[in-house]
Amino acid sequence: MKRIFVAVAALALAAGTAAADEWNKLVGPQDLAALSGVTIVDIRDKDAYAAAHVPGAVNVPYGLWRGPAENPGAVISDAALTEVLQQAGLDHGDKVVITPAGTDQTDFGAAARVYWTLKSAGFPQIAILNGGVESWVAAGQPTSTETPAITPSTDTFALSDRWMIDREGIAAVVNGERRATLVDARPTDFYRGETKHKAASAPGTLKGAQSLPFAKFFEGENTSIAEGTRISSAAEDVGGDSDEIVSFCNTGHWAATNWFALSELAGKDNVKLYPESMVGWVNNGGEVVTGN
Numbered sequence: 001m002k003r004i005f006v007a008v009a010a011l012a013l014a015a016g017t018a019a020a021d022e023w024n025k026l027v028g029p030q031d032l033a034a035l036s037g038v039t040i041v042d043i044r045d046k047d048a049y050a051a052a053h054v055p056g057a058v059n060v061p062y063g064l065w066r067g068p069a070e071n072p073g074a075v076i077s078d079a080a081l082t083e084v085l086q087q088a089g090l091d092h093g094d095k096v097v098i099t100p101a102g103t104d105q106t107d108f109g110a111a112a113r114v115y116w117t118l119k120s121a122g123f124p125q126i127a128i129l130n131g132g133v134e135s136w137v138a139a140g141q142p143t144s145t146e147t148p149a150i151t152p153s154t155d156t157f158a159l160s161d162r163w164m165i166d167r168e169g170i171a172a173v174v175n176g177e178r179r180a181t182l183v184d185a186r187p188t189d190f191y192r193g194e195t196k197h198k199a200a201s202a203p204g205t206l207k208g209a210q211s212l213p214f215a216k217f218f219e220g221e222n223t224s225i226a227e228g229t230r231i232s233s234a235a236e237d238v239g240g241d242s243d244e245i246v247s248f249c250n251t252g253h254w255a256a257t258n259w260f261a262l263s264e265l266a267g268k269d270n271v272k273l274y275p276e277s278m279v280g281w282v283n284n285g286g287e288v289v290t291g292n
Contacts, residue, residue: 025115025264026227027097027127029139038095041088043114044133052143054099054129054136058150060088062100062110065117066251070199071283073251073276078158081121085157089150092157095125102132102223105215112256115264116273120164121157128260131224163263165246165272167280173246174207174287180244180272182209184291185258190250190278191291197250199279204288206248206281211291212238214249214257225261235266248274248281 024031032040032054040057042049049059064084067074076084090096096118100111111128118126129136137143165173165180172178184205189195191211196203205211216234219226239245245268249255252275263271274281282288 023095023125023127025127025260026130026225028130028224029136029141032097032129032136033141035095035097038097038127039088039090040097040099041090041114042099042133043110044099044101048101048133050145050147052137052145053133055142055144055146056148057099057144058088058148060084060114062114065114067276071251071276071280072199073253073280075117075159075164075275078156081117081159082155082157085121086152086155087150089153090123091153091155092122094123095127096123097127097129099129099136100132102129102134102136105218105221105223106254107132107223108218108225109214109253109255109257112260113253116163116256116259117159120159120162122160135224163259163272165244165274167276167284167286170206170246170248170274170281171286178244180246181239182206183212183238183245183247183255183258183262184209185212185214185247185249185254186278187213187215188291193288193290197279200250200282202282202288204282205278205291207287207289209248209291210238212258214254217257217261225257225265227265231261231265235262235268238262239268239271243270245271246274247271248277250278252277 042053042057042059043062098111100107173180184191191205193203247255247258259273262268
């Protein structure tokens with residue numbers, strides 16, 4: 001047995017019990033407890049995982065999914081991705097639930113970036129535990145300190161560019177050669193050029209970008225992403241009749257929250273993530289402006 005599965009029936013949705021073949025991309029603690037035949041991927045650091053995790057979860061720390069310190073949002077190579085997923089025992093057909101820490105709203109971005117990576121790698125059914133391990137514990141669900149036995153998989157993986165735009169693509173948008181709505185997921189002080197990421201050589205945003213801080217998709221200080229009408233309201237004016245929507249931030253982390261909300265929850269077509277975002281852009285000579 002390559003990993004321990006979460007036991008029990010089918011997914012129970014807020015509106016009732018779903019059919020066996022129905023899948024939610026965002027699940028709560030009760031939903032996860034009711035799922036069977038899924039692989040739980042805990043993306044916290046190894047010490048947090050060792051202290052307590054959802055029973056049966058495999059630990060694949062977030063850092064393994066990220067680029068180097070000088071450009072942390074850069075995508076890892078297909079070879080590196082294959083190594084990470086093989087060591088986690090993941091096969092292409094696996095159903096995966098991602099569990100972040102859930103200690104603050106930023107944690108959701110880590111789960112969303114991993115979700116985006118798995119979707120781009122061809123996984124058909126992926127979900128995020130809304131509110132992370134914190135919500136699991138708060139709901140009174142059991143935890144474990146046991147590490148499940150894993151048999152490495154032999155599948156190989158490659159990232160599709162279907163939900164991704166690269167630096168050349170951004171240059172084409174900025175230069176008016178490619179039509180897209182650019183969406184800055186950072187807090188407004190970054191958008192206005194009042195502050196910058198420590199790895200970025202200059203502050204500012206992409207020319208023509210609109211501001212949509214990732215926090216818009218949360219209720220107050222709640223660490224669980226909002227659902228339903230709040231998502232629809234925040235997403236309503238994004239995109240218009242543009243061919244593409246491009247979400248970016250500093251390192252493709254907060255932007256992943258916006259990508260997930262716009263693409264997976266609001267159901268907007270052709271939403272792409274700019275993985276390296278502003279750090280990769282400005283450090284390679286990209287033009288920046290001050291957002292209004």
